[in-house]
Amino acid sequence: xxxxxxxxxxxxxxxxxxxxxxxxxxxxxxxxxxxxxxxxxxxxxxxxxxxxxxxxxxxxxxxxxxxxxxxxxxxxxxxxxxxxxxxxxxxxxxxxxxxxxxxxxxxxxxxxxxxxxxxxxxxxxxxxxxxxxxxxxxxxxxxxxxxxxxxxxxxxxxxxxxxxxxxxxxxxxxxxxxxxxxxxxxxxxxxxxxxxxxxxxxxxxxxxxxxxxxxxxxxxxxxxxxxxxxxxxxxxxxxxxxxxxxxxxxxxxxxxxxxxxxxxxxxxxxxxxxxxxxxxxxxxxxxxxxxxxxxxxxxxxxxxxxxxxxxxxxxxxxxxxxxxxxxxxxxxx
Ligand code: CO
Ligand code: ZN
Numbered sequence: 001x002x003x004x005x006x007x008x009x010x011x012x013x014x015x016x017x018x019x020x021x022x023x024x025x026x027x028x029x030x031x032x033x034x035x036x037x038x039x040x041x042x043x044x045x046x047x048x049x050x051x052x053x054x055x056x057x058x059x060x061x062x063x064x065x066x067x068x069x070x071x072x073x074x075x076x077x078x079x080x081x082x083x084x085x086x087x088x089x090x091x092x093x094x095x096x097x098x099x100x101x102x103x104x105x106x107x108x109x110x111x112x113x114x115x116x117x118x119x120x121x122x123x124x125x126x127x128x129x130x131x132x133x134x135x136x137x138x139x140x141x142x143x144x145x146x147x148x149x150x151x152x153x154x155x156x157x158x159x160x161x162x163x164x165x166x167x168x169x170x171x172x173x174x175x176x177x178x179x180x181x182x183x184x185x186x187x188x189x190x191x192x193x194x195x196x197x198x199x200x201x202x203x204x205x206x207x208x209x210x211x212x213x214x215x216x217x218x219x220x221x222x223x224x225x226x227x228x229x230x231x232x233x234x235x236x237x238x239x240x241x242x243x244x245x246x247x248x249x250x251x252x253x254x255x256x257x258x259x260x261x262x263x264x265x266x267x268x269x270x271x272x273x274x275x276x277x278x279x280x281x282x283x284x285x286x287x288x289x290x291x292x293x294x295x296x297x298x299x300x301x302x303x304x305x306x307x308x309x310x311x312x313x314x315x316x317x318x319x320x321x322x323x324x325x326x327x328x329x330x331x332x333x
Pocket of ligand 2: 166196219220
């Protein structure tokens with residue numbers, strides 16, 4: 001599981017440019033699936049059909065986004081310095097000092113214009129990427145080229161640190177759940193979505209196509225366990241989080257209850273999640289077509305949208321166990 005997570009996080013796939021990571025996922029899921037397809041927006045849709053004779057199978061959509069935050073070149077100056085803007089929630093404070101790898105393989109470092117006050121955090125339009133060019137003419141990056149953080153995966157005991165754990169941990173949990181499913185009483189669609197970071201775009205079209213009765217997103221959630229953090233109860237290492245609310249959605253109480261019951265029956269640790277900032281694919285699923293019962297299983301994560309996000313390995317294992325427990329039984333609502 002850790003080797004696969006290393007491969008997933010070290011693959012570069014900013015929103016709209018998910019090809020490389022989709023290839024990695026496809027290789028894992030193909031032997032486990034009954035049907036595989038890629039839709040127009042690039043969502044990878046993997047179906048596991050209900051076992052023969054299953055009574056009233058529910059159509060359940062599970063979503064984890066493949067894309068990651070990134071940058072896009074907006075202007076190249078005379079000396080070959082690249083100005084850029086964000087793709088998704090790339091924050092200035094996390095971008096300073098980062099290395100960026102463009103899709104064409106070019107690497108650059110982020111620098112910034114002289115500051116009036118040395119302890120200021122510069123705005124993104126005061127930053128640039130230095131790709132080693134000396135003139136506009138020899139700059140290997142063009143306007144419109146897209147890049148993402150470059151950073152290697154490391155383990156610190158049970159803690160894992162990497163870029164794009166948002167949401168490659170969700171991708172990993174879906175793959176491992178599919179692997180763990182023996183036979184399913186439900187009609188399951190494991191969807192690896194695109195363009196979540198720019199506003200849950202892929203999940204919306206995928207949900208329209210699948211028309212599920214129940215939707216669950218698997219994504220990261222912020223924690224309240226670091227110095228002077230927001231007052232939230234989620235902590236690393238205390239188990240998967242069952243989303244009750246984030247600013248983009250209120251989980252359906254029946255879905256919350258289903259998840260809580262499954263966790264308690266399987267004697268798995270879990271946390272109740274009320275997230276104060278951010279949202280997930282579950283929002284797009286919930287309000288697609290005539291509406292879908294939706295919820296989310298979240299993995300606690302520190303330093304979200306930095307190049308060094310952090311999760312706990314035990315939370316990943318327990319997330320796979322919880323999702324497998326939920327999906328292995330008929331759903332009664
Ligand atoms: Co994100
Ligand atoms: Zn995410």
